Amino acid sequence: MTEPESSELEQEPAAASTLFGDRIELARAFTAALAEQGEERGLIGPLEVPRLWTRHILNSAIAAPLFHGAVADVGSGAGLPGVVLAIARPDVQFTLIEPMERRVAWLDEQVTALGLSNVTVVRGRAEEVALTGTFDMVTARAVSALRTLLPWTAPLARNGGELVLLKGINAENEITAAQKQIRKFLLSDVRVEVLGEGVLAETTRVLRATVRG
Secondary structure: OOOOOOOOOOOOOOHHHHHHHHHHHHHHHHHHHHHHHOOOOOOOOOOOHHHHHHHHHHHHHOOHHHOOOEEEEEOOOOOOOHHHHHHHOOOOEEEEEEOOHHHHHHHHHHHHHHOOOOEEEEEOOOOOOOOOOOEEEEEEEOOOOHHHHHHHHHHHEEEEEEEEEEEOOOHHHHHHHOHHHHHHOOEEEEEEEEEOOOOOOOOEEEEEEEEOO
16 A cells, blocks of 8 residues: 555545534535645645544544533634534534634635534634633644643633643643643643544544633
8 A cells, every 4th residue: 555645635534424424525525625725825734635634634523522602712723623623513603713814714715615604713812802701612723832822722711611622642741831820720620531542543632621610
């Protein structure tokens, strides 16, 4: 079996249909658009297309059952995880917060093309948008280390709201390094959960915490 070229989208994993159910066609459309335009528009790196489903789409989608209510995705970028989650969970309201104009343009295009009525796109930095204490849940993926990320995410959550941050293998170390910020923002029940074992080729780590609860 030869390795796919950098521009070749990997075959859709079997788990995709399970995770997206009757929304799979929307997931396929978004994945295809990201594969076709992502590198050119500076949304993903040149080596990401051959692992787009595995490393990015399903990595985001596996967390979808955790969400409810009104959710903010900070630094939504290419729409990972915000657009993916909005596809998988049409019953949840997502606000995608992104400061870069070209990425906001991409997000707006995809929301329109996919008919995602449960998504609002907001251009701005999380610490500057007037949405403090607004959301039931706040998420982010591959934005920054936890000690930097908490001042951007925690203030957006309502009292008793929750952070669900998609993280890498160093998530536990990030918690250790962010103890000052964890205390400052009154986080409780801070923990790492591993999702997708036995379902995905690559598991997803989510860092969860309750804000001012």
